[in-house]
Amino acid sequence: MNQVFQKGRRATIISALLTVLLAVIKGIVGLISGSVVLLGDAVHSAADSLSSFAAWFGLKISQKKPTQKFSYGYYKAENLTAFLISGLIILAGLLIARESVAKFTVVSQLNIPLIAVGAAVVDALVMFTIGSYEMKIGRKINSQSLIADGRESRLHLLSSSLVLIGLLAGWMKIPYLEGIMGLLISLFIFQAGFSSAKDSVFALMDVSPExxxxxxxxxxxxxxxxxxxxxxxxxxxxxxxxxxxxxxxxxxxxxxxxxxxxxxxxxxxxxxxxxxxxxxxxxxxxFKAEKQKICLPIEEDKGLDSLMFSHFGRAKKFIFINLEKSQIKDYYVKDNPYQGKEVRAGLNTALLVVKEKVDSVITWEIGPISLHTLRDDLIEVYSASGGSVKEIAKKFAQQSLKPLKEPTKEKL
CATH class of the missing domain: 3.30.70.1350 (Cation efflux protein, cytoplasmic domain)
Incomplete structure (x- = not known):
């Protein structure tokens, strides 16, 4: 189980380090170019790195051994962390929505447009790759916080598209376009945040898995x-x-x-x-099952009036009876092709009965190999000293037959 947590922690560390690096690059380029939207996206990436560190922290706590106070372990810390990450996703959506509204009246001025556009494109591709990697590992180890963080990282492709459109709009001095696209993208981010929040809350409330x-x-x-x-x-x-x-x-x-x-x-x-x-x-x-299938050795087929044969392995035939609520529902008879074998007659006969998927066998005498073969397949064996099949089945249904624990004959 430690390998599961190690995979999750490794994925979150890689994600966080790359996200911090991108945030620094975008922040520097944003300051030099004078792009407010690129600076805002740098802040957004910083929030991403915070959520990655939060996911790592949740997995780290989850790995702690149970204590007297937390006897079931700290696994739910991961769900709690996923809930906090969901809040960060929703907050990022609100910030983007607010900035988008502001862009209806502002057109950005760029000093180094090509470098700024290049930074936005690289950021979009790297963040989408990071998100896909996190979601892949998260699904593999069933980590909600890692999946939530991966969703947020992949959605950064949309916010990066917003940045790119904003940069191009500022470069070409096109008003309103950045604001409209930003509001649309914020809706996708809200959906991801609320979806992750729902999953984490359900897990905290002990929801059943898929x-x-x-x-x-x-x-x-x-x-x-x-x-x-x-x-x-x-x-x-x-x-x-x-x-x-x-x-x-x-x-x-x-x-x-x-x-x-x-x-x-x-x-x-x-x-x-x-x-x-x-x-x-x-x-x-x-317990006593409502439906049971029993088997008895017989010498001559006379239906339910057949008499039980004395020895299991040498019986010419077997009658198989289906009981439902202690009543005989139906039955059928099968020949025993092994009753005349000189060696392993009991073993082969027992395997024949096992194939019929019976619950219990009722017999008078049985050898050790037959008994152990049946019991190894968890078929119960009961003792009866003779009589008609109908009478013995009735006694079985009334639970008046005794279990047979030891063989009654030498092996055949």
């Missing part, structure tokens, strides 16, 4: 083996980072170790898919 990131988190949760369902997913932005939490529901027969493994797997996969997530809390609890 829906695309939330969808990626949901996709990860839906693909984690053992997670029956999830609820209460919450994501919030804090500076350039995202914090999240969720409650997941797992099978009721899983032990504490397995539940912990599922929780750790969720956190690892989510952080891998959404790089800006710094912390993700998983609360796991066992």
């Amino acid at each position: 829906k695309e990131k939330e969808d990626r988190v949901k996709k990860v949760l839906g693909n984690i083996p053992g997670v029956r369902s999830f609820e209460g997913l919450k994501l919030r932005k804090s500076g350039p980072l995202i914090f999240g939490e969720v409650k997941v529901n797992v099978g009721r027969s899983l032990d504490v170790k397995k539940v912990q493994e599922i929780s750790e797997k969720i956190e690892q996969e989510i952080k891998k898919k959404v790089k800006s997530i710094d912390s993700f809390t998983v609360m796991a609890s066992s």
Whole structure:
């Protein structure tokens, strides 16, 4: 995570130094040429450098380790800094609007017009490049203050265009043109300022991040083996980072170790898919799902009246039943092509069942390889001593079957 902040600080330092250099150059040329508009733009660039230093300062504070007083860290300092930068953008817009109104009655006189125009052109190109660089790094590390500063720097292209038009208007003694263009450009600057202010205020109020990131988190949760369902997913932005939490529901027969493994797997996969997530809390609890898919070994297909076969790996067929709210919704039967194999019959049979994406297996006897293969895929295994499929499914729905923790047969 330190690399994220280092990239942000490096970008803001480069931006601030170049902006200060441009401000000095424009100030000197403005004094020599007698151009009020170029001097005003030098002041505007000085404000840009101030916002760049403010962005750097916000990222610097955000990197501080949590303390007893600020146990969640200082990440929101970056959002607060972004809000202050937004104020600078709006202030710059007001200054440009005021100067533009003044230009309705004033025509600038230039002493060194070509040098002044050249300075304005170079300034416009450099500031646009700086802004694009800041926004690229800001989006990469999810830094609001850096994005806000980049927007302001890119908008300097518009204010530089105003300066250029003003210089040309003064050179050619054309009245009103500079003032009209200035008012139009100030509207764009106001839009950027208010947009950045809105983003920073929302982040300070724990706004959820983009829906695309939330969808990626949901996709990860839906693909984690053992997670029956999830609820209460919450994501919030804090500076350039995202914090999240969720409650997941797992099978009721899983032990504490397995539940912990599922929780750790969720956190690892989510952080891998959404790089800006710094912390993700998983609360796991066992429950009875409304929809479940169970599997039972049978010897002869008689539908729900089929009798359960005694051994999992040697069953001729399997019946797969979909339960909804403890009621049988539908079922289907599949042959077991591995029941006659001399070796690895249990392993191949277990893999066959895994492919059907079942939640639970009910059997009388099962070998260690079959049991461990099913449990490794977080399929719950329950014990039943015989009877019809319909009767056993009813007992399962009533939660009267016991989980099978140990194998009952030697490996096949």
